[in-house]
Amino acid sequence: MNGVGHFDSGRRLGRCASFVLLVCANVPMMATVSAPSPLYPLYRERWGFSVMMPTVIFAVYVAGLLGALLTVGSLSDHPGRRPALVAALLVAAAGTANFWTADGVGALLIARVAQGLAIGTATGALAAGLVEFALGERPRLGPTMTAVGPSVGMAIGAGAVGLLVQATTRPDAYVFPLLTLAFVSLAVVVLATPETHPRRAGGLASL
Secondary structure, three states: OOOOOOOOOOOOOOHHHHHHHHHHHHHHHHHHHHOOHHHHHHHHHHHOOOOOHHHHHHHHHHHHHHHHHHHOOOHHHOOOHHHHHHHHHHHHHHHHHHHHHOOOHHHHHHHHHHHHHHHHHHHHHHHHHHHHHOOOOOOOHHHHHHHHHHHHHHHHHHHHHHHHHHHOOOOHHHHHHHHHHHHHHHHHHHOOOOOOOOOOOOHHHHO
């Protein structure tokens, strides 16, 4: 792994703060995977789609995820971790914004594809960044957080939205604006992290 800040220190966050930021980004990214699931019965009542439609919606998420993993999954090895993460967070914000303003099944499908693309784009950059920012005296902390973060995020996403479903008739009016704001804010703050990987040619070839 390359040392942090070897060519991009300047006025940027420190190693520890950057590590915490990536952990905080990992959790909501994965929360978006499970957050829509408790809402499908409400969407079905609202728009009257078939019982098979949630399966289709999940399938397009998987298609977007696999498509991103197979194309841009290793892209952060070329322009760097920071640009890949910023792009992934903005795509994630577009996905949650689509859920927020959804007026039918078509919008849900577009939102889930965007979420798949975002997760697939972010996975490699987040994993590499967590390892590269991990404190020197705790070299296993990065891989540990990479492994634990997705489970924690998915549990939080499903659990929090499940509670909102019990508390309000429009849980999507709360959770998706909050996630959209979180992703945009995280994208801005990620710009303040040092780059841990040198820019390298071959980005297009890596696709």
